[in-house]
Amino acid sequence: MASVTVKRLWKEYGRQVVLENLNLRIEDGEFVTIVGASGCGKTTFLRLLLGVEKPTRGELLIDDKPIPPEPGPDRGIVFQRYSLFPHLTVTENLLLGLEFTGSRFLGRLFGAKRRTALEKANALLDSIGLYAARDKYPSQLSGGMQQRLSIAQSVICEPEILLLDEPFGALDPGIRADMHEIILRLWSQNRMTVFMISHDLKESFQLGTRLLVFDKRRQDPQDPDAYGATVTYNLPLKAKATDRLAA
Numbered sequence: 001m002a003s004v005t006v007k008r009l010w011k012e013y014g015r016q017v018v019l020e021n022l023n024l025r026i027e028d029g030e031f032v033t034i035v036g037a038s039g040c041g042k043t044t045f046l047r048l049l050l051g052v053e054k055p056t057r058g059e060l061l062i063d064d065k066p067i068p069p070e071p072g073p074d075r076g077i078v079f080q081r082y083s084l085f086p087h088l089t090v091t092e093n094l095l096l097g098l099e100f101t102g103s104r105f106l107g108r109l110f111g112a113k114r115r116t117a118l119e120k121a122n123a124l125l126d127s128i129g130l131y132a133a134r135d136k137y138p139s140q141l142s143g144g145m146q147q148r149l150s151i152a153q154s155v156i157c158e159p160e161i162l163l164l165d166e167p168f169g170a171l172d173p174g175i176r177a178d179m180h181e182i183i184l185r186l187w188s189q190n191r192m193t194v195f196m197i198s199h200d201l202k203e204s205f206q207l208g209t210r211l212l213v214f215d216k217r218r219q220d221p222q223d224p225d226a227y228g229a230t231v232t233y234n235l236p237l238k239a240k241a242t243d244r245l246a247a
């Protein structure tokens with residue numbers, strides 16, 4: 001698990017201010033849900049946490065240390081659209097992360113290391129109901145199955161921070177309920193700090209231990225890019241994952 005501290009953070013693209021003076025403290029193991037108008041910088045915030053964007057000004061600290069300059073296995077991300085490799089099977093898609101972290105140069109594992117990785121992949125597939133589909137290709141899976149695999153892919157390296165960018169946005173409501181159960185279970189088992197963007201306020205209240213609302217405090221109608229969004233509401237919610245698993 002990891003704490004996240006954001007101090008006087010600004011993000012600008014050219015003369016467009018996207019994020020303006022963000023200040024936050026998120027404790028180890030929180031489940032942070034993020035809502036806000038389209039284009040107000042929610043994905044940009046996740047990309048800063050992932051390490052693929054740098055703040056223009058200000059600080060982003062993980063466990064009180066500057067965020068590593070590049071993405072690493074300590075941070076996983078899931079997007080709304082599936083990030084699976086179409087030419088690899090379910091198992092191969094899942095093994096990929098372990099192969100890259102376990103064998104940086106070859107990108108392949110052999111012998112005992114591969115067997116251990118396979119056992120881990122199979123256990124994870126079993127826990128999310130995808131074991132029977134392990135030899136299928138992504139095109140042979142439903143949307144919900146593909147997204148379950150994307151989530152498994154992002155947690156198999158046991159990240160301390162999990163970033164979810166509208167992970168359930170493309171799914172039917174019935175399937176979303178199953179996905180909520182899976183994500184809460186993985187969160188409590190793997191002891192991660194989670195940041196999840198959602199456009200569904202009910203989902204944000206149900207899942208989060210903290211809800212952040214991103215919005216602009218000021219607007220210039222003549223120059224819409226002049227001011228950026230910040231966290232306008234920072235609401236602590238229910239504290240225990242187990243409460244929500246039972247609910």
Ligand SMILES: Nc1ncnc2c1ncn2[C@@H]1O[C@H](COP(=O)(O)OP(=O)(O)OP(=O)(O)O)[C@@H](O)[C@H]1O
Nearest residue numbers: 013016018036037038039040041042043044045197
């Ligand atoms: N690499 C980039 N270069 C220039 N502008 C960018 C870049 N990335 C994002 N932006 C701009 O930053 C603003 C915020 O984008 P972002 O995707 O973070 O918003 P969002 O709140 O996640 O939106 P949505 O809810 O629609 O996904 C947008 O105006 C976007 O055009």
